[in-house]
Amino acid sequence: MIKLLNLSKEISQFRLIFRVALFFAIFSNLTFFANVLKIYPLTFANLFYILSLFIVLVSFTTLLFTLFGSRYTTKPLLITALLVSSFTSYFMQTYNIVIDEGMIQNALQTNFNESLDLFSIQLVFYVVLLGFLPSWYVYNVPVKYGSLRKELYLKLKTIVISLILIGFLIFSFSQFYTSFFREHKPLRYYTNPTYWIYSIGKYTSKTLKSQHIEVKYIGRDAHIAHEPKEDEESKELIILVVGEAARADRFSLNGYAKETNPLLKQEKDLVNFSNMSSCGTSTAVSVPCMFSLYEKDEYNYDKGIATENVLDVLMHTGNIEVLWRDNNSDSKGVALRVAYEDFKSSQNNPVCDTECRDIGMLSGLDKYIAAHKGKDILIVLHMMGNHGPAYYKRYPKEFEKFTPVCETNQLENCTPESIGNAYDNAILYTDYFLSEVIKFLKPYSTTYETAMFYVADHGESLGEGGLYLHGLPYFMAPNSQTHVASMMWLGSEMIKEDIDIEKLRTYSNQPFTQDNLFHSLLGLFEVETELYKPKMDMFHKAIIADKQ
Numbered sequence: 001m002i003k004l005l006n007l008s009k010e011i012s013q014f015r016l017i018f019r020v021a022l023f024f025a026i027f028s029n030l031t032f033f034a035n036v037l038k039i040y041p042l043t044f045a046n047l048f049y050i051l052s053l054f055i056v057l058v059s060f061t062t063l064l065f066t067l068f069g070s071r072y073t074t075k076p077l078l079i080t081a082l083l084v085s086s087f088t089s090y091f092m093q094t095y096n097i098v099i100d101e102g103m104i105q106n107a108l109q110t111n112f113n114e115s116l117d118l119f120s121i122q123l124v125f126y127v128v129l130l131g132f133l134p135s136w137y138v139y140n141v142p143v144k145y146g147s148l149r150k151e152l153y154l155k156l157k158t159i160v161i162s163l164i165l166i167g168f169l170i171f172s173f174s175q176f177y178t179s180f181f182r183e184h185k186p187l188r189y190y191t192n193p194t195y196w197i198y199s200i201g202k203y204t205s206k207t208l209k210s211q212h213i214e215v216k217y218i219g220r221d222a223h224i225a226h227e228p229k230e231d232e233e234s235k236e237l238i239i240l241v242v243g244e245a246a247r248a249d250r251f252s253l254n255g256y257a258k259e260t261n262p263l264l265k266q267e268k269d270l271v272n273f274s275n276m277s278s279c280g281t282s283t284a285v286s287v288p289c290m291f292s293l294y295e296k297d298e299y300n301y302d303k304g305i306a307t308e309n310v311l312d313v314l315m316h317t318g319n320i321e322v323l324w325r326d327n328n329s330d331s332k333g334v335a336l337r338v339a340y341e342d343f344k345s346s347q348n349n350p351v352c353d354t355e356c357r358d359i360g361m362l363s364g365l366d367k368y369i370a371a372h373k374g375k376d377i378l379i380v381l382h383m384m385g386n387h388g389p390a391y392y393k394r395y396p397k398e399f400e401k402f403t404p405v406c407e408t409n410q411l412e413n414c415t416p417e418s419i420g421n422a423y424d425n426a427i428l429y430t431d432y433f434l435s436e437v438i439k440f441l442k443p444y445s446t447t448y449e450t451a452m453f454y455v456a457d458h459g460e461s462l463g464e465g466g467l468y469l470h471g472l473p474y475f476m477a478p479n480s481q482t483h484v485a486s487m488m489w490l491g492s493e494m495i496k497e498d499i500d501i502e503k504l505r506t507y508s509n510q511p512f513t514q515d516n517l518f519h520s521l522l523g524l525f526e527v528e529t530e531l532y533k534p535k536m537d538m539f540h541k542a543i544i545a546d547k548q
Helices: 013-027 030-039 044-068 074-095 101-108 112-116 121-140 148-172 174-182 185-190 194-210 283-291 301-306 310-316 358-362 365-371 416-446 501-506 516-524
Strands: 236-243 270-272 320-326 339-342 376-382 449-456 486-490
Touching (some): 013 044, 030 044, 030 185, 044 148, 074 121, 074 194, 101 194, 101 283, 174 185, 236 416, 236 516, 310 320, 310 376, 310 516, 358 416, 416 449, 416 486
Parallel strands (some): 236 376, 236 449
Antiparallel strands (some): 449 486
16 A cells, blocks of 8 residues: 555556556446345355446546557546535435436536535545545655557557446356446446546536537417406416425325325315325426427437427416526526526515525515406426435424434435434424415416426435435436325315316326426416327316316
8 A cells, every 4th residue: 555655656647547547446436336235245256246347446546548549638527527426425425325317417507505505524535635645645656657659659558448348247247248238227327437527528528519509499379269358257366386396295285194185185176196106306307398399208418408398388378477496406498488586585575584485475476466467377386395315404493293203414414214204394384384375376366277286306215225315317216216205286166166176186196297287287278289188188088178
């Protein structure tokens, strides 16, 4: 070890790369090998497989940095990789998450205050030990560079040796590697730094490509099915609440043992959708996907940003006003072409203590409605909801009904009970907020067709199976990250003349997905367009016969 850290002896850049690759394999891949050991327990036979994985990982990392290394790039690349990997090591080790393309997109779109929730002394410890200290070594170790010819020879030699080692081991243990790559593909998501480097490359390519995309117009034929009238009684006032990280099984409306919905359960005109699935496992994917024309299996980032969404289609009618109020990070590109108001600061939000509360988004809505008299209105409220890991911050203290609570963002240091209690208290605050939305709408129910529609963007892992937060690739995500809370409140008698609430309840437990939102909103506002699919409209089967 002393020889490895000797700062007086010059070494080649390729030996430096190898040393850093060895460091990555030993210290930055604990989560990777921990997950490998869950599938391949440490038996005598498996010991050789795991050792071969270690060598392949070192060889591949060496190969990667050798390809891009040079007199001017080797040290900056290694230092950058060490610093970033110290962060990724912390989040993978602490929350058992993977740093894929979606997680990078989510991280880049997270605001500063949300990022502060992830700060901890343990994070500093990881960054110092796995980032700054090895980076200091890389920066200070003297590197000897030869002639261009010699450097090219050494580069080629390193590449060939790395490839031979990788090829030999994969061939020698072909049965193991066939299983590893085909049956246990998610394991490679935990390799550090190779997978996050790949993911950044993929995200960067996608982002650069998207800068030249022109938005495709859709639904230009959209119009209200009935002739617009001047009187308010023909108008609709609908509030769509987009929740955050609210898993369905923590709502007492869905049978959860704790009473987390004491106020909503008193609403006789509420219909609960207990079997709603999300489009993604992160806000950055789910929110644009749920408003998109494309269904989950078709949706991707490029299509989402290159095509108008359902809010645009509603605006194309010329008779529907749309307002988006946000107390989360932002609308993820959904509200770019409609009225948008930021409620994350006290400048707009009058209800702020340790953070600005969701309830503040109701402030001033009366004025907005009065200013758009004679129009149908859709108001979207994007909640802070249950944004983790600091669940204890997501509600005022008077909502701390379930105790003890985890009062740190280092969830691994808390008991499952205290994590669950903090999360459930945040659900309790969501119950209060939604009940206040309903209370706000009730006075308008004599003059408008009023309704509230709630759907969470994704769920959340609370330590089950060692998983925390959300954002896993969809195919490997647990049900807790994809099964989300959703409900509908039908306010006025006028809207109940259109939708049979009892009929709606008869099938409210059937499987729905966020793919249904696009068509359900068109149906609620009685918008006719060739894009509308009645079978995808959650409320279509409950429309009273003479209204169809």
